[in-house]
Amino acid sequence: MSASPRAENALLEVADLNVVLDSPARRLHPVDGVDFSIAAGETFALLGESGCGKSMTALALTRLLPESGRIHAGQVRLGGDDLLGLSEAGMRAVRGGRIGMVFQEPATSLNPVMTVGDQIGEVLAQHRGLEGAARQAEVVRLLAAVGIPDAARRAADYPFQFSGGMKQRVMIAMALAGEPELLIADEPTTALDVTIQAQVLDLLARLQAERGMGMLLITHDLGVVARSADQVGVMYAGQLVETGARDDFFRAPLHPYSRKLFAALPSGAQRGGPLEAPEGSVPVLDGDFPGCRFVERCPLAFDRCDDEAPDWASVGAQRVRCHLYEGVSIPRALETREANYAAAVARKQQAPVLEVRDLKVHFPVRKGVLKRVVGQVRAVDGVSFSLVPGRTLALVGESGCGKTTVGKALLQLIQPTAGEVFFDGENMVGQPQKALVEMRKAVQMVFQDPFASLNPRMRIGDIIEEGMASLGVGDSAEARSRRVDALLERMGLQAAMRWRYPHEFSGGQRQRIAIARALAVSPRVLVCDEPTSALDVSVQAQLLNLMRELQQEQGLAYLFVTHNLGVVDYLADEVAVMYLGRIVEYGAVEQVLAAPAHPYTRLLLAAVPKADGEGGAGGGAAASAGEISKPEVELPSPLKPPAGCHFHPRCPQATDICRVTYPTPTVSHSGHAVSCHWPLQRL
Numbered sequence: 001m002s003a004s005p006r007a008e009n010a011l012l013e014v015a016d017l018n019v020v021l022d023s024p025a026r027r028l029h030p031v032d033g034v035d036f037s038i039a040a041g042e043t044f045a046l047l048g049e050s051g052c053g054k055s056m057t058a059l060a061l062t063r064l065l066p067e068s069g070r071i072h073a074g075q076v077r078l079g080g081d082d083l084l085g086l087s088e089a090g091m092r093a094v095r096g097g098r099i100g101m102v103f104q105e106p107a108t109s110l111n112p113v114m115t116v117g118d119q120i121g122e123v124l125a126q127h128r129g130l131e132g133a134a135r136q137a138e139v140v141r142l143l144a145a146v147g148i149p150d151a152a153r154r155a156a157d158y159p160f161q162f163s164g165g166m167k168q169r170v171m172i173a174m175a176l177a178g179e180p181e182l183l184i185a186d187e188p189t190t191a192l193d194v195t196i197q198a199q200v201l202d203l204l205a206r207l208q209a210e211r212g213m214g215m216l217l218i219t220h221d222l223g224v225v226a227r228s229a230d231q232v233g234v235m236y237a238g239q240l241v242e243t244g245a246r247d248d249f250f251r252a253p254l255h256p257y258s259r260k261l262f263a264a265l266p267s268g269a270q271r272g273g274p275l276e277a278p279e280g281s282v283p284v285l286d287g288d289f290p291g292c293r294f295v296e297r298c299p300l301a302f303d304r305c306d307d308e309a310p311d312w313a314s315v316g317a318q319r320v321r322c323h324l325y326e327g328v329s330i331p332r333a334l335e336t337r338e339a340n341y342a343a344a345v346a347r348k349q350q351a352p353v354l355e356v357r358d359l360k361v362h363f364p365v366r367k368g369v370l371k372r373v374v375g376q377v378r379a380v381d382g383v384s385f386s387l388v389p390g391r392t393l394a395l396v397g398e399s400g401c402g403k404t405t406v407g408k409a410l411l412q413l414i415q416p417t418a419g420e421v422f423f424d425g426e427n428m429v430g431q432p433q434k435a436l437v438e439m440r441k442a443v444q445m446v447f448q449d450p451f452a453s454l455n456p457r458m459r460i461g462d463i464i465e466e467g468m469a470s471l472g473v474g475d476s477a478e479a480r481s482r483r484v485d486a487l488l489e490r491m492g493l494q495a496a497m498r499w500r501y502p503h504e505f506s507g508g509q510r511q512r513i514a515i516a517r518a519l520a521v522s523p524r525v526l527v528c529d530e531p532t533s534a535l536d537v538s539v540q541a542q543l544l545n546l547m548r549e550l551q552q553e554q555g556l557a558y559l560f561v562t563h564n565l566g567v568v569d570y571l572a573d574e575v576a577v578m579y580l581g582r583i584v585e586y587g588a589v590e591q592v593l594a595a596p597a598h599p600y601t602r603l604l605l606a607a608v609p610k611a612d613g614e615g616g617a618g619g620g621a622a623a624s625a626g627e628i629s630k631p632e633v634e635l636p637s638p639l640k641p642p643a644g645c646h647f648h649p650r651c652p653q654a655t656d657i658c659r660v661t662y663p664t665p666t667v668s669h670s671g672h673a674v675s676c677h678w679p680l681q682r683l
Contacts, residue, residue: 117155220536223609244318277541461498587672
């Protein structure tokens with residue numbers, strides 16, 4: 001029975017698609033009999049964990065498989081044309097023209113020696129025939145459309161001069177440059193903060209309405225699916241296991257795996273307890289599966305699931321690959337395991353392990369033959385906070401506000417311009433490298449881009465073990481090896497994967513490896529720069545459970561840089577909201593998220609997409625009050641921040657004093673602080 005009964009008048013038709021990856025040791029089947037269709041103007045969302053075959057499906061549609069990969073069987077038709085029958089020259093005309101693609105990792109997809117304007121211009125010349133001033137004007141228009149401030153100037157910049165979120169926006173502009181009939185978006189909003197995410201999703205929706213463009217949206221964010229998708233397909237271990245309309249899927253997800261994805265979503269309601277993450281990981285796709293591929297992780301499995309692969313069953317307009325919907329069966333008894341998930345006893349007030357006072361990081365802007373300094377980019381402009389053992393401080397804000405720079409400046413990977421960073425009471429700013437060794441043993445960082453932070457020439461077991469060996473962690477090589485295996489298992493990977501190289505893993509799996517490396521040396525502080533941004537919800541839940549357990553057991557302090565406010569609500573104790581290099585609101589997470597005082601905080605909350613199937617964005621107090629609407633004014637450049645309150649050009653409550661004077665912080669008796677002349681809540 002086909003999973004795609006809507007093939008009539010479809011823009012894209014995929015039938016029985018099978019992909020094989022050959023190697024001397026084994027043969028993998030990452031895509032194994034996938035069927036779906038996408039109509040013009042429709043968005044089909046593909047959900048699933050890292051390693052389940054989502055990205056490989058997208059690469060197969062455009063015939064961009066790795067060298068060891070080949071399409072073993074199936075059909076792919078775009079507007080009735082057989083893409084698998086085209087010559088390579090014919091496919092080059094399709095890629096970037098009729099099909100645009102946004103890849104998962106923009107840092108590895110952009111040419112580092114070409115300006116972003118030239119890279120977008122190549123697409124415009126190849127597929128639209130634009131040259132000269134017309135091409136340059138279109139480049140600027142596309143960059144502005146995806147939220148790049150000062151687009152005319154930034155078009156002359158190189159990829160390394162952009163943050164991770166801004167590089168993703170450049171990739172989206174490049175994909176849209178050819179005015180495609182079909183856009184394949186592989187995690188297009190993963191690296192974006194919530195406000196830019198909302199703008200990008202609105203932009204894609206508008207372009208679909210104008211052009212009738214179809215979209216294959218690959219994502220792990222159920223909120224993005226709720227906001228943008230028309231049809232949903234859930235993928236597991238190389239197969240689609242559930243398909244249906246968005247509203248039906250969110251109203252009643254059918255497959256046990258789909259229900260686990262919803263249960264794994266973090267929120268404040270689950271604070272202090274574990275998230276319901278599915279145990280284990282996606283099985284290795286190197287053999288035959290006699291039964292259901294989800295059987296080892298399914299809490300509802302019964303004997304038939306072991307021996308017989310389920311066929312498609314229809315439940316109304318939804319389709320599901322599960323024996324539960326073929327008749328009445330007796331579920332297998334669940335295995336129970338003892339686990340202590342009781343909330344940790346409140347810790348006594350402790351001295352901060354790290355304390356930051358008035359930290360500033362300014363980057364000089366040089367021009368001319370003599371490279372004279374003509375300005376300063378105020379990436380961090382007077383930030384203060386402390387990290388206490390056993391507690392988590394979340395640092396939130398839009399891309400480019402300085403969050404990542406704060407984390408790097410703590411470790412002096414970037415030299416602070418001014419301010420103090422105290423480690424166990426000693427100021428580390430300006431100290432020689434030898435004096436920083438002890439701090440760097442105790443403070444580890446998980447970087448935003450896992451591919452760039454992992455040595456491509458080392459096996460991942462050696463990558464994880466390298467830090468332990470250099471810092472003297474572990475009694476012997478055997479003990480370190482056992483710890484590597486245990487960390488990989490806790491990260492949802494397999495110990496046998498230690499012999500693979502980084503390029504053999506998906507983006508989400510590489511992020512787990514980077515986290516395992518940081519945890520390997522038993523640090524006291526973890527600086528986590530978007531550690532869950534590349535993870536699907538089930539692996540994210542596993543990671544958050546692990547981080548919460550480690551914090552309770554070892555008293556770790558976390559600085560958690562993120563744009564996922566659901567994660568903040570679940571994991572953080574305090575939250576600092578950052579805008580253009582400064583903290584504009586700070587306080588306990590319950591206070592800030594339930595009663596945000598700064599207009600910018602309410603803007604962030606209002607932009608969060610909800611996983612409720614209603615297709616709109618919203619969040620808590622901000623959404624219900626309706627006082628803050630998404631502004632048309634883009635994020636100002638930190639090179640020339642606005643006078644007065646930096647947020648006033650985007651604030652609906654701004655008055656004359658906001659335009660001339662930066663507000664001093666107002667602090668309540670509970671420690672809730674806000675820098676605003678007219679806070680929205682009385683502190």
